[in-house]
């Protein structure tokens with residue numbers, strides 16, 4: 001999947017608790033934010049995996065693929081993520 005074009009990314013300084021990180025391809029919810037996070041992208045300890053989604057692991061390289069469709073990539077460093085509520089945000 002190509003990186004989303006800048007015109008499709010909404011700048012947000014933080015993401016509130018209750019935001020769902022979701023797959024841009026199939027739309028499945030992947031991780032629920034259980035507390036507010038700022039855009040430095042530190043999701044560890046702030047996200048709860050949805051059903052049948054592996055625990056979020058910090059670090060590692062590159063975009064992370066959706067475990068359901070194996071196509072969608074919901075995260076691009078340094079902090080662009082796809083959300084159910086707002087689409088792509090950075």
Ligand SMILES: [Zn+2]
Nearest residue numbers: 023026066069
């Ligand atoms: Zn997917």
